[in-house]
Amino acid sequence: MMMDNNDILIRVRYALDIKNNDMVEMFKLGGVDVTKDDVLKILTKSKDKDDYDYDEDAGADVENEDHIRCDNFMLESFLNGFITFNRGQQDPKPGQPQRPEMTIKNHANVNNVVLKKLKIALALTSEDIQDILAEAGVSITKSELGALLRKEGHKNYKECGDKYARNFLKGLAIRYRN
Numbered sequence: 001m002m003m004d005n006n007d008i009l010i011r012v013r014y015a016l017d018i019k020n021n022d023m024v025e026m027f028k029l030g031g032v033d034v035t036k037d038d039v040l041k042i043l044t045k046s047k048d049k050d051d052y053d054y055d056e057d058a059g060a061d062v063e064n065e066d067h068i069r070c071d072n073f074m075l076e077s078f079l080n081g082f083i084t085f086n087r088g089q090q091d092p093k094p095g096q097p098q099r100p101e102m103t104i105k106n107h108a109n110v111n112n113v114v115l116k117k118l119k120i121a122l123a124l125t126s127e128d129i130q131d132i133l134a135e136a137g138v139s140i141t142k143s144e145l146g147a148l149l150r151k152e153g154h155k156n157y158k159e160c161g162d163k164y165a166r167n168f169l170k171g172l173a174i175r176y177r178n
Helices: 005-016 020-029 036-042 072-087 107-121 126-135 142-149 162-176
Strands: none
Touching (some): 005 107, 072 107, 126 142, 126 162
């Protein structure tokens, strides 16, 4: 079953034991204003995943009373806020935009961006990521990992499948919750 952005947020929150108030703060640091109540609605699994069109954010307005669908913009804003929350605010260099450019272009590269941004937020090395995946029972070579961390469009870029993303988040839970 394909992971959606809500699943990713649920798994990140669980793995790193992030409190609801901290999640509100991370969203805010990423430029998205949500309440603690909104966070709880984002952290619920969607009941009818198959109704969403993952190619575009067309289903962004599909929500019910107790569920808010996390679109790509929200997810990336959260991850940017998570980096700022963990590592502190960085002053942009001259000529650099105030806000980081959004890198999630479609649902295909979500897992790559999640992997990259969590690597930055948690100050992980490539060896750390290999160890975390190994703790979840998955082995990956340094060159395979490098391909997953490359910029989309690079000749050696490789799409990060749900298997790696899911096991990376599982490995984080093993590492950070013990």
